[in-house]
Amino acid sequence: MAEQAPKRWNYLMDMDGVLVHEEHLIPGADTFLGELRANEVPFLVLTNNSIYTPRDLRARLLRTGLDVPETSIWTSALATARFLDSQRPGGSAFVIGEAGLTTALHEIGYVLTDRDPDYVVLGETRTYSFTAITRAIRLVEEGAKFIATNPDATGPSREGSLPATGSIAALIERATGREPYYVGKPNPLMMRSALRALGTHSANTLMIGDRMDTDVRAGLEAGLQTILVLSGISARDTAELFPYRPTKIAESIADLVGHSADPFAE
Template sequence: MSGEIENWLTDMDGVLVHEGIALPGAADFIARLTELDRPYLVLTNNSIYTPRDLSARMATSGFTVPEERIWTSALATATFVSQQMPGGSAYVIGEAGLTTALHERGYILTDTDPDYVILGETRTYSFSAITRAIRLIRDGARFIATNPDPTGPSSEGPLPATGAVAAMITKATGRNPYFIGKPNPVMIRAALNRINAHSENTAMVGDRMDTDILAGMEAGLRTYLVLTGSTTEAEVEKYPFRPSEVRASIADLVDLV
């Protein structure tokens, strides 16, 4: 891939922060992007929080990312369904990040004959809500999920996440969801559109080969894997695709901005 990198997409957890603490180089990287007025977005598959919430959480970690520079799987999902079916309706399992995004796109949230069942992230999955989703999907609602991640992190260890709950609903309905978040390049292309960027001169920074790097590669971006999160250097060899480069942390990318 040729061309100077003019735009940056970066994952959040495992790249910029880890359990609320800024990772080495994160503040310098964001400061450099801001200083040079480089278009960028911070991407996350987490659909729980609104961009405003996430901006505040990163500020607590010690660096500033404006809410308009944050792109979540919830925003990507709301954008997708509003393009597919403007002014539609949805039964939603999720938190404020998802419901707010859908409201802002003019969607009606209902448990009666919705166009979509949309499954997002929540720390309090309700069995009755999942049962309702299963019945609505069996009655013809289209099944969408914000992201395929099977587990999420917590201080006590892994938690079941959207992908795991989606698998349960699939087992009960025989219907697979359409996943919007990484590694679906739909999320990346929507992010590119948001900052008026072209894939030829955009880079994706991530800590996971199976989501960040795969999504970036499939969208035609230059990809940088950093080793401060999920994927180790030894694990890279197990994948049939490669990142453009592997770096120890985002601190090693500041000079490329």
């Protein structure tokens, strides 16, 4: 009997807390990505942040010393656009968000309008407008379907936490009684859309993340093996509080350098 070829792993990985932290490179991230590129290993960098386009994020990562192609960046905005295109091709939406979201919707042929849209699509912005939120509430009341890019309640800034998509979605939900459909993590839909974008299968792809409640959960529910790194949100003790576990826990992505072919080897 011929020996079975060793499994070749492909990678999905979160950006903040795994590769960078507050605009600074996490040690080992550049070496690990270089190793993946040298071995021609397919990978995507994921983020729930819908503000930026892949081009914007590439430029931001370059400033930290990470060279990631636009085609290797997958955002909740892109996942949301992919989802809407599958549900109602050529539809219309009233959008609260930034260029990352509006560009993704334009690229699938959506019309952005505040007159009788098919969807209200809520993303992240640093300048949430009371007028726009009010318009969103009224459109949802009139029958527009309510979509949000991700459920994150807060986002980071140098001054402290900022209200993010999940907080504003809760406001609209409370006002309308209509719950949004969240596309981003921990919805495994984002993982599956990333797998399709990467052209790989869950059986030979793993997810590296720093959060048990989003990264690990989404990976697990999409059928991926998962690695929790302790360089971001979740710590070893807090990870024990969850009813599910990652496949592996590592101190940081630096621990995976030299082991990308078999990250679970002892």
